[in-house]
Amino acid sequence: MPVAPDAPVVLEGRGITKTFPGVIANQDVDLTLRAGEIHCLLGENGAGKSTLMNVLYGLYQPDGGEVLVHGEPVRFGSSADAIAHGIGMVHQHFQLIPTFTVAENVALGNETSRRGVLDLDGTRERIRDISSRYGLHVDPDAVVGELSVGVQQRIELVKALYRDAEILILDEPTAVLTPGEVDEFFRVVRGLVDKGKSIIFITHKLREVLAVADRITVLRGGRAVGSADPTTATEQDLANLMVGRDVVFTVDKGPASPGAAVLVIEGLEVTDGRGVTTVTDLDLTVRAGEILGIAGVEGNGQRELVEAVTGMRTASAGTITVLGTDITRANPRTVADLGVGHVPEDRNRHGVVGAFSIADNVVLNQYHKAPFSQRALRREGPTRELARTIVRDFDVRTPGIDAPVQTLSGGNQQKVIVGREMTRDVKLLVVAQPTRGLDVGSIEFIHRRIVELRDRGVAVLLVSAELDEILSLSDRVGVLYRGRLVGEHDRADTTREEIGLLMASGSRAEVAT
Amino acid sequence: MRRDLGAQLRRSLDLQPLLVPLLAIVLAFVSGAIAILAIGSDPIEAYAALVRGMVGSTDRIAASLGRSTPFIGAALAVAFAFRAGLFNIGAEGQLLVGATAAAWVGTWATVRGLPGVVAVPVLLLAGIVAGGIWGGIPGALKARTGAHEVIVTIMLNAIALLYVRWLVSSQDPVILRDPGATVPRTATIDDAARLPGIVDSQPPLHWGFLVMVALAILVRFVLQRTTFGFEVRTVGTNTDAARYAGMAVGRTILVTMAVSGAFAGLAGAGEISGTAGFLSPGVFVSIGFDSIAIALLARANPLAIVPAAILWGSMLSGAGLMQQEVGLSIDVVRIVQALVLLFVAADVIVRTVFRLRKTRDDALETTDLASGWGGQ
Numbered sequence: 001m002p003v004a005p006d007a008p009v010v011l012e013g014r015g016i017t018k019t020f021p022g023v024i025a026n027q028d029v030d031l032t033l034r035a036g037e038i039h040c041l042l043g044e045n046g047a048g049k050s051t052l053m054n055v056l057y058g059l060y061q062p063d064g065g066e067v068l069v070h071g072e073p074v075r076f077g078s079s080a081d082a083i084a085h086g087i088g089m090v091h092q093h094f095q096l097i098p099t100f101t102v103a104e105n106v107a108l109g110n111e112t113s114r115r116g117v118l119d120l121d122g123t124r125e126r127i128r129d130i131s132s133r134y135g136l137h138v139d140p141d142a143v144v145g146e147l148s149v150g151v152q153q154r155i156e157l158v159k160a161l162y163r164d165a166e167i168l169i170l171d172e173p174t175a176v177l178t179p180g181e182v183d184e185f186f187r188v189v190r191g192l193v194d195k196g197k198s199i200i201f202i203t204h205k206l207r208e209v210l211a212v213a214d215r216i217t218v219l220r221g222g223r224a225v226g227s228a229d230p231t232t233a234t235e236q237d238l239a240n241l242m243v244g245r246d247v248v249f250t251v252d253k254g255p256a257s258p259g260a261a262v263l264v265i266e267g268l269e270v271t272d273g274r275g276v277t278t279v280t281d282l283d284l285t286v287r288a289g290e291i292l293g294i295a296g297v298e299g300n301g302q303r304e305l306v307e308a309v310t311g312m313r314t315a316s317a318g319t320i321t322v323l324g325t326d327i328t329r330a331n332p333r334t335v336a337d338l339g340v341g342h343v344p345e346d347r348n349r350h351g352v353v354g355a356f357s358i359a360d361n362v363v364l365n366q367y368h369k370a371p372f373s374q375r376a377l378r379r380e381g382p383t384r385e386l387a388r389t390i391v392r393d394f395d396v397r398t399p400g401i402d403a404p405v406q407t408l409s410g411g412n413q414q415k416v417i418v419g420r421e422m423t424r425d426v427k428l429l430v431v432a433q434p435t436r437g438l439d440v441g442s443i444e445f446i447h448r449r450i451v452e453l454r455d456r457g458v459a460v461l462l463v464s465a466e467l468d469e470i471l472s473l474s475d476r477v478g479v480l481y482r483g484r485l486v487g488e489h490d491r492a493d494t495t496r497e498e499i500g501l502l503m504a505s506g507s508r509a510e511v512a513t
Numbered sequence: 514m515r516r517d518l519g520a521q522l523r524r525s526l527d528l529q530p531l532l533v534p535l536l537a538i539v540l541a542f543v544s545g546a547i548a549i550l551a552i553g554s555d556p557i558e559a560y561a562a563l564v565r566g567m568v569g570s571t572d573r574i575a576a577s578l579g580r581s582t583p584f585i586g587a588a589l590a591v592a593f594a595f596r597a598g599l600f601n602i603g604a605e606g607q608l609l610v611g612a613t614a615a616a617w618v619g620t621w622a623t624v625r626g627l628p629g630v631v632a633v634p635v636l637l638l639a640g641i642v643a644g645g646i647w648g649g650i651p652g653a654l655k656a657r658t659g660a661h662e663v664i665v666t667i668m669l670n671a672i673a674l675l676y677v678r679w680l681v682s683s684q685d686p687v688i689l690r691d692p693g694a695t696v697p698r699t700a701t702i703d704d705a706a707r708l709p710g711i712v713d714s715q716p717p718l719h720w721g722f723l724v725m726v727a728l729a730i731l732v733r734f735v736l737q738r739t740t741f742g743f744e745v746r747t748v749g750t751n752t753d754a755a756r757y758a759g760m761a762v763g764r765t766i767l768v769t770m771a772v773s774g775a776f777a778g779l780a781g782a783g784e785i786s787g788t789a790g791f792l793s794p795g796v797f798v799s800i801g802f803d804s805i806a807i808a809l810l811a812r813a814n815p816l817a818i819v820p821a822a823i824l825w826g827s828m829l830s831g832a833g834l835m836q837q838e839v840g841l842s843i844d845v846v847r848i849v850q851a852l853v854l855l856f857v858a859a860d861v862i863v864r865t866v867f868r869l870r871k872t873r874d875d876a877l878e879t880t881d882l883a884s885g886w887g888g889q
Binding site: 378 | 738739740741743746747751754755756758759761
């Protein structure tokens with residue numbers, strides 16, 4: 001349902017420029033949002049999408065340009081000013097208090113009280129009202145921490161609508177959702193614009209853009225490099241515009257030539273931090289020169305499997321061997337020194353120390369070995385040399401190797417980690433969710449590197465919730481469902497539908513709750 | 514390489530991180546002046562006397578440096594632990610235990626026969642070992658059981674204080690008390706075990722000061738250049754990443770706390786050896802606690818601790834003259850010191866008053882001693 005081109009402009013950024021020390025995050029960006037449209041803002045990580053939104057939402061003050069709401073120039077001192085002008089934002093990371101109820105979370109900051117006693121009746125009433133009007137089904141008395149991610153996101157929307165938002169900024173809203181939840185979410189978003197709301201939708205997922213957008217603006221390197229019409233544009237067009245060159249979608253890979261078994265797991269059982277057994281009776285083998293892809297909806301034991309293999313968690317039963325050495329009870333250092341590389345799922349928590357420089361991070365798990373240290377003293381020369389090599393070979397966009405990793409975009413942080421693990425002398429690479437939250441360019445790059453590593457004879461265990469990723473990279477595919485490995489097949493002998501069905505049989509049970 | 518060198522130079526010359534502490538000091542003196550005015554004295558006169566007391570003569574300067582000496586070691590103890598994400602509130606107890614061990618060893622018959630170059634190191638080593646054990650206990654408990662080091666070190670402070678008082682005071686049985694003395698105190702250590710003095714001021718400036726400055730440089734070197742220092746900083750900044758990287762987190766915590774305690778113990782032993790030569794109950798009160806403030810003022814940067822400790826020690830040293838000349842209580846200096854601490858901890862006040870913006874660097878590898886008990 002196209003929006004009339006003469007629909008009034010509700011929000012406009014004119015010539016927005018925002019610089020940070022050493023970085024131009026936005027340069028002379030124009031963006032208009034018309035009443036009742038879904039305007040997709042597309043761009044790679046680090047393209048300046050979030051900065052632009054933070055300017056529009058009053059979290060940053062622009063260095064140049066102006067923001068107009070309903071044609072009137074405004075200056076937002078804080079997000080409270082933006083909210084007062086009817087702008088609401090749903091952040092990628094939810095701003096909810098898990099132990100509070102939905103009503104308490106929604107009222108937070110706007111509470112009404114009667115003689116000092118919190119009065120939530122009105123809030124509950126309005127939540128029900130908003131729920132039914134916009135098709136956002138939430139129970140005001142449910143405790144947020146017990147709700148699924150999809151429902152939590154709905155609460156964020158309700159929160160914005162509760163504050164009378166007419167303009168909604170959604171920052172990567174689908175990054176955390178399962179495929180089923182994404183469809184539901186799109187339905188909700190459509191419903192919102194039908195009721196007159198205007199939406200800016202930030203994403204880097206091309207399929208979604210074409211499914212939901214009325215208009216598309218592409219950001220690259222802090223500039224608006226183009227706009228596209230979703231009725232005529234293709235995924236390929238958008239990807240090229242985003243990355244600034246032709247993007248190869250399919251991973252170019254020849255047939256695998258598997259060698260000897262590198263990783264052998266037998267009868268593995270692992271329990272998580274709460275003592276719940278999450279991996280049960282699991283057998284698998286990864287041979288040199290092949291990629292074994294483990295698909296599955298998250299929370300089916302992937303994390304515990306990876307942690308057991310990399311020594312970060314001790315298995316409660318079974319054995320794990322790498323090149324014949326039993327590592328079932330080994331610690332992370334022993335495992336790493338045996339030639340096991342690990343690209344961890346949670347890169348900020350495990351993969352890097354954000355406050356440290358790139359140079360320090362590239363030796364995070366090998367600082368103690370030659371040539372990076374000698375008799376307990378660290379050696380700066382080889383460390384910096386490696387950092388420069390990784391920055392160059394893995395295309396890390398950074399002002400220099402002394403830059404703290406936390407100042408890099410997610411994609412570049414991941415390249416630092418991938419670079420570190422791939423430049424080590426690895427026989428087995430364990431990769432968990434390697435491209436989560438990354439942009440097209442980085443995904444393509446990292447995928448190519450994983451295949452290159454396979455071709456050099458490294459065994460790769462790939463764990464990912466992205467079915468596309470599993471299907472395009474793996475030589476063999478298995479599905480982790482409730483801690484068991486099911487449906488292990490050669491990639492050629494299986495279909496997307498079959499894998500999807502195996503994954504979904506787990507998610508169906510979850511939807512019921 | 515050349516560009517890297519330039520960047521490194523810029524970083525080491527960067528005064529930005531020092532700006533808030535320096536302005537906090539200014540603000541504290543201004544606020545202190547208001548307090549002095551309020552009680553009807555002249556702040557300019559008072560501060561002039563204070564400054565004369567701090568640096569008015571060679572003797573005064575020496576006394577100030579002498580007074581600062583134990584603060585350097587104890588503050589290094591706090592800062593070192595903090596770099597591993599640990600709050601060592603126990604420098605007070607560790608220093609006392611180290612001082613006691615030194616005072617005891619210094620009276621040993623075997624030490625009496627030794628030449629100074631051996632006796633002094635033996636004495637200092639006694640302090641290092643005792644302080645190291647006292648610091649290692651909370652480290653071990655944290656690594657093994659997860660017991661919070663803040664609670665454990667506070668408790669160990671109380672234990673050290675009371676136990677040492679008993680050791681030194683008890684007449685039946687006589688343990689460390691000098692039976693010939695009329696007040697509770699240990700016997701004077703052998704002359705060979707005394708750290709040589711530099712200036713015979715009150716308190717004296719002795720070689721311990723140089724030892725402490727060397728220690729600060731050593732700590733800086735260990736943190737920046739050794740693999741152990743890298744482990745300490747990684748554990749302190751992101752424990753999960755340290756575990757991922759294969760670092761033995763528990764062992765690092767244990768060793769860091771033991772090393773931290775050893776620094777405080779060394780500070781205590783240095784005072785026994787360099788100043789009085791004996792231990793009496795109550796002499797080192799509050800040095801360990803003040804050191805937390807000094808470490809905070811220096812933002813846990815080992816090199817910045819030296820000037821911060823000197824400022825702290827000389828203010829205490831100069832306060833006496835202010836009291837004599839202007840008739841203001843030493844507590845005024847204490848108030849100014851507390852204000853310094855307040856403004857450093859609540860740096861938003863300083864930033865607001867002087868209209869400073871929070872820089873990006875401030876967010877990195879922060880030393881927000883004040884903002885919480887840090888992860889874990």
